[in-house]
Amino acid sequence: MAAPLFFWLFSLVSISNVAIGTSIPMDIFVLAGQSNMAGRGGVSHGVRDHYVPPKCSPNRQILRLSAKLEWESAHEPLHADIDTGNVCGVGPGMAFANEVVRARGGSVVVGLVPCAIGGTRISQWIRGTPLYSSLLRRAQESLKEGGTIRAVLWFQGESDTLRTSDAVAYGGNMKKFIMDIRSDLNIPNLLVIQVALASGEGQYIEEVRKAQLQLNLQNVKCVDAKGLNLKADKLHLTTTSHVHLGLKLANAFLAS
Template structure:
């Protein structure tokens, strides 16, 4: 979810974003805001997670593209994004009581309190699963853990019908994620209230066979925006 579009391996073995921002991610100043790691609102810019997912090279992800698409279609007029993703993490770290779950809740609550004007929590965008695709046990347990996380988060934030937009993973590098297809099938089979699952299968992958290219992130952001409109998550 934090995005690796445009991230390339350098000759010295380090990874770096190429700095190319797709035109589709551009939005008028003040129309898309992001909640920073320092708990302030600012104009959103790519990479959206640059100060959140600090352990890796962040590039283009679907979040800002999702928001910009909603603006272009008139489905929303001003959007605040609360980036929380940390790449390469297992679902266990996103369960109630775990570090990343609690950080996500704290950031969401503080962002809502500090939001300009009247703000409402509209949706959760979720793109995770490759890190649980290395053992049968974790792959099989992922759907149940995801459902538990969604239920707990809705209760904690007082939003029992919070729309959730989930991405079903795709991965052709079976050495990296040998059970990715098993995870994907479980995600596509999820049946939760106010849940829409967008399938990433077929989107272009980078050379690592795991992460989406910038062009693929553009398409994914559009698919998520369309799903949000159908689900009613973009109203207001």
Template sequence: MGGGMFFLVCLMLLAHSSILVRPKKLNDNSLEGKNIFILAGQSNMAGRGSLVPMPSECQRNPRILRLNAKLTWEEAQEPLHQDIDIHKTCGIGPGMAFANSILERDSARVGVIGLVPCAVGATNITAWQRGGFLFNQLVERAQAALRDGGRIRGILWYQGESNTDNLENVKGYKGKLETFFKDIRSDLKLPQLPIIQVALASGQNATYTEMVRKAQLEIKLPNVTCIDAKGLQIQSDKLHLTTEAEVRLGKMLAGAALKIMEHI
């Protein structure tokens, strides 16, 4: 075989191999019918649980998608926040266990789930107020998630540990949290958007943690549900949930979401 012919054959083989390894394109129908959930808050939502061994409840599923940092959909896998909470090492959070649990309980009705990671570790409630980077990023990502169709079914919110370090950070927490919920609904033009918030399992100061928890549990806004994480297992750092606890929380959030979806 001559040198030119050999080179041509090599090019053909290379082109053929690139086709074989090309990522599978997401089905347009799955994008149009997806049920979208926004994951927001700080580190216990972003996830700090160990990735090894990977819990069965957190395994990949082609019917669970993730909006990545480039605002495109891809098949979801842990860690969900790896390109969002970029200044920390992310691990298992509640997101994949949440989505897998919903599909396990009601796959026929739910179909495809789209997860939109927005949580960033060590963020005070003040950092989530309208006009700030985190608020604007959440709105941008939520709007991008709708471009291919689908419906935002709710926000999963777990934040507050950063407000438990001193009394000043506790003062006004309830008001700021309510304002955030109202403003995010307003900017997304979804006045009845369900919000499932998590009452703290841990904090930096026991007294202030209980004060933040009290504020969270007393929120009485329409379509705001509170899941109490108190009692879930905490890592040795006394702040972050263990992998097992994150999985448990994901299932708790799924139960709340399914109840809400029955009525909307």
């Protein structure tokens, strides 16, 4: 038993020092979508308040894949170097990861792959687009140190509520996105946990929500954000709501 114990202790030291030089088994999660996945908690008028809730605190068992495709210690804001055209704040990712670590115990190492970009429509995420290609590249890169992609966490659709054509096409586009990413990653039953909208930029919120809630694909779950508190802009979740959503996403994953 001495050799495995030594390897595990060495791995923990490597993680705490953010020196990922060995193949460390990880549960990997891709975070994709638009601003409410990228995180706008604690951001007002383009300024972040820097408050980090305890459930979003850094944990040596949680890593993130940086924009430079390097594993590093995860901390808020997770998308700061990804959604660079916007000011990012607290999102659901860290609360999700901390809850998974808490539930699974001391041996799990969670790897988060931030990919969300604010203000994007589903049509910008279909196969062949720059966003899809970036997500695919980052997901593939996340596997090079070892580990398994356990799920894609998806929160997007607010920008598809502006036009009837986008809202009507949402369900078909989302289905295609899921089938394509499963095929390109060669994970046929990859779990996808999508969030049903709590808000939108336009008047077709219910049309997009219906498409999300009624998407009929194997191993696709839907977590409803309706009822979570919004900021004064009536579009983005509050910091507390981001935490609650992260816990709901974690519970959906843990029940899978």
